[in-house]
Amino acid sequence: MRSYPLICSTVFSLFLSTAVFGQTSSTSPERNWFLLDPDSNHVQGVSAEKAYATVLKGRPSKTIIVAIIDSGIDIDHEDLTNVIWTNPDELAGNGIDDDKNGYTDDIHGWNFIGGKDGEVNEDTYELTREYMRLDKEFGSIPENKIAKKQKKAYAEYLKIKDKYTRLRDKNQEEYSYYLKMSKNLKMSMDTLKSVLEIDPLTVAAIDSFKSTNPTLSFAKGFTKFILRNSSGGDDLELIQKELSETLNYYRVIVEYGYNMDFDSRQIVGDDYGNPRERYYGNNNVKGPDSKHGTHVAGIVAADRTNELGIKGIADNVRIMSLRAVPNGDERDKDIANAIRYAVDNGAKIINMSFGKSFSPEKVIVDEAVAYAEKRGVLLVHASGNESEDNDKVGNFPNRRYVNGKEARNWLEVGASSAGSDKSLAADFSNYGKKSVDLFAPGVDVYSTTPTNTYEEQSGTSMAAPVATGVAALLWSYFPDLTATQVVDILKSSTRKFDGLRVKRPGGGEVEFSELSNTGGLINAYEAALAASKLTGARSEK
Secondary structure, three states, X not given: OOOXXXXXXXXOOOOOOOOOOEEOOOOOOOOOHHHOOHHHHOOOOOOHHHHHHOOOOOOOOOOEEEEEEEOOOOOOOOOXXXXXXXXXXXXXOOOOOOOOOOOOOOOOEEEOOEOOOOEOOEOOOHHHHHHHHXXXXXXXXXXXXXXXXXXXXXXXXXXXHHHHHHXXXXXXXXXXXXXXXXXXHHHHHHHHHHXXXXXXOOHHHHHHOOOOOHHHHXXXXXXXXXXXXXXXXXXXXXXXXXXXXXXXHHHHHHHHHOOOOOOOXXXXXXXXXXXXXXXXXXXXXXXXXXXXXXXXXXXXXXXXXXXXOOOOOXXXXXXXXXXXXXXXXXXXXXXXXXXXXXXXXXXXXXXXXXXXXXXXXXXXXXXXXXXXXXXXXXXXXXXXXXXXXXXXXXXXXXXXXXXXXXXXXXXXXXXXXXXXXXXXXXXXXXXXXXXXXXXXXXXXXXXXXXXXXXXXXXXXXXXXXXXXXXXXXXXXXXXXXXXXXXXXXXXXXXXXXXXXXXXXXXXXXXXXXXXXXXXXXXXXXXXXXXHHHHHHHHHHO
């Protein structure tokens, strides 16, 4: 699921957010702060530069393939083009499945949410799909006719129906509010521009304008109201743009997320009733909106040698793009197939910056996770942005198999900020003493965005690729490690904050150590040091 800003109409505060699992951003100490060292640079980065300059200096490395399951990646970005994975056994554009893996012309990965004639950008939420499924079973049955053995399932149906209805209506209300706000602002600005004969409008011109005409008085009053209650300063054009972004956010929710009549699978053209169907989709790994996936990719592996834009964390990586995450909730079937594709085509690490609260076909995702575990592939997952305790709420996919066992090739990541004070834990991040492994930088992370651009984004969507980058760095320089050893090293080498009390996401205070099972932040330098000692000791035996 691609997440967007939390926006409240009661206090008119407009802002832009661009992260899947994302939040708004504020000013960071340095744009590359997440790469820096706490002791030398006084920010809570991962000490990647320190690791390169010390433990890893002069050490050879091995190329690691990292698969990114996301919205798509701009594979032509100036800071990514040299690190994009290319399938060595497939010839581009010949319409033949040269490597006979079931996917024709899969040069840089695969797209599981595209079809012959189009691409899925928006999709429904899993809550909507779950309500539709249960409503078919229980919607037409009077409550007094429900069999005793169905009581539990019926109670769950009523719970989901209530949640769906409540959220659908709430978001429709927000959409209507911002639609009215947007129309009124446009009308007011157009009116004032015409009367004042000025474009763009200035605050001084509006203040000096006086009229007893009701229409003109409304235009001035409404524009002044917007200026007083927005975060866009005095720039009305920027405010209008931000309002348009907010309006579109709610439009997508209403028209797609909670729309029971929308069916994206007509675009994909698969047999959706067959959850184990493997071979569908197309080879368009960019998709119509690759902003989130491109940002994630840059964090992991933006070219560290080209003097452009940014430096990614890992310096010897190839990025495989697997498109499976729409603007809405991802489908279990697509995620399972993307994991299997990554494993079968040589990926050692899979980044998953997405999540949802229901997983109706969790068993097929579990089978794919187990497939990856058996083949020694590491899965890194974002914990989510709802400020919730994942020990208590459902967040999927996760490491827990339906049979009660847990995958050992899994790393669950929460988001942290640059400072070591009470704001260390990002206020939006999900957490969990049992379910979240560690935290990583996820606030104001500067990275690649489509068409050779860059920007800051925040979210556990950013924290996960930071951890993925550190894992790729570690594995690249210590290629004899296993996936479980990489997990163990990353967890055991986290940076601790003994006794530090922080703001608990969602309210209150808590010791930072209680927010994850390691109680710490990922650290590339300490991890490399630990791996060096481990492999050195092993080679001596």
